[in-house]
Amino acid sequence: MKSNASLLTFLTISEPSEEKIFFGYLKELEEVAPDKPHWYKGKGSHGNAIFLWEEKKVKQWTVVGNDKFTQALFQDLSSKFELNINLGSVNKKFTAPQFEKEVVKDNIYAIPDVDNCDKGDRPDDFICKSWHTDISFFLNEEKNCEFISGYKHFNGIKQVEPYGLFYEKFLFQKLNKKICFVYDSRGVFYSLRGVRKDTKKDPTKYFGFVQEDLKFKTNSKVIIRDISGTRTLGESEIDPTNGRWSMDLSEAINKGEFLFVDKTTGKFLCGEKFYLIKDISLNTQIVSITIKDLFGRDINIVSNEGRVAPLSESVVWHSSSAPSDKQSEIELSDRISQILLSLGKSIIISDPYFLGEIIVEDSQLKLSKSQLVFMNALVIALAKGGIEELNILGSWRKASSLSDGSQEKFIEGYKAIYKALKATFTNSSYLKLKTFNICFSKQPFHDRYVLNGKDENVIYSVSNSINGIIQSTELMVLPLTQIDIFKIRPKVLQRFEESDKYNLIY
Amino acid sequence: MCPYYSHIKYLNAGKNLYDRIDEVVMFIDDYFKPQKSDQFFIMDPYFNVFTALRDPFTNNKLEETIWSSLIILMANEDSSFSIITNEQMSIGIPPSKVDFPKSESKTVNIEACYYPNGVFYNDYTLHDRYILRKNGDDVSGLHIGPSLTDIHNKDVSITVFEIKEAELALDNFVFIWDQCKLNKGWRKS
Known part of the structure; x- marks a missing residue:
């Protein structure tokens, strides 16, 4: 079955009337989602969340659900900066500071309207201009962030769950860059190479591999288009046994667009522009x-x-x-x-x-x-x-x-x-x-x-x-x-x- | 061919203890002679997959731990590693994936499952430490005395499994792995 589970976690400062989110993390998992959203015990189950750091009123709220559910919560939060979630018999109000997606300038690899493939490597970060609650004890305070993340221990401060959710220094680095939300999508890891017989000519033969599950390798194919994306120059099936593919293009190119296509619907699953490197001789x-x-x-x-x-x-x-x-x-x-x-x-x-x-x-x-x-x-x-x-x-x-x-x-x-x-x-x-x-x-x-x-x-x-x-x-x-x-x-x-x-x- | 690496003898000979670790790692690598498409099965209750594997890979410090060194050394194209441990770990739902470093330019699949003793299957507990290799019909295995998580001040004995015992250990591993997978983290509350 196709992976469709996501984990969404909020770190909040708890106030009597609301939970003020200062950091959110949405991670798409390589797993099948539970039938209904599952809130972790002590992290939102039955409306209860225990303090990670009681003195500072820090709590964590974590849910695993299908992508649709978690994305809807994220969309709501990113448009209204407020959420009202029904947790069993309890209704909880969450508020967030205003945040917007960090724009990476001069991205020469992006294909308009097509998802980037290797998102796990470059998760989307969302910046907030300022927080709507005091978190000065986390900003420039690496140890405090590491206590919460579980890489250092301090009596009275609990670590986030699931263990290892944040890699070492993750929270510290993000907060210091004013990143208050991270969206870590599933990615597709692939490689692409051109075969050059002559160092002066561009290749027509291309090959590579895809690191994905059997279903993805069976249900999708790869295509290469010219750099403007107007003409398809070649396509290939993906070998389901080892993820390899190879294709002969109708013309020689050293740059173009590489895309994964759903074989049934014809939709682009993801893609990126590529630029090949030419071999040339040492000439200093x-x-x-x-x-x-x-x-x-x-x-x-x-x-x-x-x-x-x-x-x-x-x-x-x-x-x-x-x-x-x-x-x-x-x-x-x-x-x-x-x-x-x-x-x-x-x-x-x-x-x-x-x-x-x-x-x-x-x-x-x-x-x-x-x-x-x-x-x-x-x-x-x-x-x-x-x-x-x-x-x-x-x-x-x-x-x-x-x-x-x-x-x-x-x-x-x-x-x-x-x-x-x-x-x-x-x-x-x-x-x-x-x-x-x-x-x-x-x-x-x-x-x-x-x-x-x-x-x-x-x-x-x-x-x-x-x-x-x-x-x-x-x-x-x-x-x-x-x-x-x-x-x-x-x-x-x-x-x-x-x-x-x-x-x-x- | 069941070597014993004595800590004290090594120390008294004035040798560098890093070299002893290298010797252990090289023995395991030499024994398995890893090839493309190998499947490795690692059982070690004390293998903390986050600190011993994921973090060194993420921080580009591949030699940081014995496990990261060994797995980088044994990994070939299309290799896979399945790890069962008692150490708490899971990004929500087991088994957790550990990304192989891209600087190595290989497709390698690493999955680990956290198995809390006595919780998933009757009162079964993990204790043994071993590594099994399967490629096609070939199955081989090594039993390792202490956890490779830390051997710097411990003697290390390594025992080679006979083929039948390796196959039996593999059957057992697969059974525990399936039990581990069945018990999704999000189902427990």
Whole structure:
């Protein structure tokens, strides 16, 4: 049966005549709804809700019902900012501050009038200008929010139910952004890739997978339209056994609209615009004191200072934040350069997948777009920062799952990187690299870090593998806290020390 | 092939205790030799799925716990993990889903069911800790002495199930899983 259950919860400040909602959360569940709405015991059942925090009069009200029921409550609340709910023999009045949906500007992925597929990843947030009751003890008060959420304990304060409803720091982060309602819809997780035989031509063959239940995979199909949404260029059934699909388009494209369609009704279930990344060859050159980089920019090497200060706050890149694909890649490359330059002259990149498999065909590097952007950043950092040691630490146990060949072939690919770097710096003296190793960890690991390989306590957590940054559309690099530095840095350095190292300089 | 990882011997040898955890994790991974479309069944009364799995995945700290490390390591395309635990957890209605980190680019299904002792089926209580793997007709399993939730100061013994015992354990797991699913959280009040 199709999932149709939703959970709706309100956090309120209880007053004799009404419950003043200061935070609401509606989550669509992957479950079938009960026959009638079920209010949790002590959270609204028979009109009763116990205090989570009696001194501050904080209560929680929670109901599980079908989507129609919870959405009707939400619609009522968002239009009137008031609800009257009959809970058995008791009628309860709820009021809310005025709130409106947060508008995400410049969303180049949205298709007009079609739902976004991956909503679980980007729930709708609703902002309120101000609350109609005093909740100052939650604003900028992380511990109080965590007591209520159940991640910290304080005698006399109960946690929300069901346990784990809010992830760690969820309530704190939302309230601090003045978000007073969150609507977390079911999403459809999917992937899409184009198959390119020629790096200069756009693909006609596309494939991907859908992570959904059997019914969804059986009852829907995928289609691709041109970017204006006027013409359907191809369609495919979804293999119900593994969620895979593939299609040949009637014309080659590198951007378009990807949609799920209900096979019976023909209605669009959800969809998003997509923009493919083209593979192009590494084409940075150094002439005198300037680098002409991958994007055609002349970058002056000597007018800029080399080492930059270690990051004091996180660096975030999102593909949709720039007005064009090219600008987005420039932004990514510049951020990576700055990160590398802040690490000093000795750098360890610790990533279970290394930099991904480096493919060499006919003595030419065939890099993915992510790898190219990284290489562009690396060339700039090498030239400006005089980096002397670069070690790429990975886990063959993990990387081999994405590699077609042997470990020897994998290493050969990385040797080709050094060859390309050397060629880039042929007419200059800016390449100071004395050590360039690929290092195979003896232990499995999963988290990604970049760090200074010498004595400096500079280490950052990295959200994605380098080879998958553009595909995943985002990157977050976080400087570790002092406690995490003490905990994690020795572990990564030990992995590095014990690893099998292969010199790539020849 | 039933290893015993002694805490004291490791400590007295001056070794790093993180390495001992890695050895346990690698033994389990090496034993199962995970492949595409594996189904794993994990029974551990002390497996807090939120703190040991969901939060590390959400916060992108995949090595934060032994469970998150092990599951990331064993997960392949189309793998599934079914977890039964005594630890309180459920977003309303069991079994709860745990999203696999997208940075891993794999389709992996993780579900967990909270089984309060003696409530769902007669007075049955969870006690054992084991991991079973099924792929096609192949069933294999390991019994693990302590909960993998925390082994840093505990000895760890691992026992390999014979095929028949693994199949029996799997039958038992499926039965308890079904009981757990039948008892929807919202039906109890």
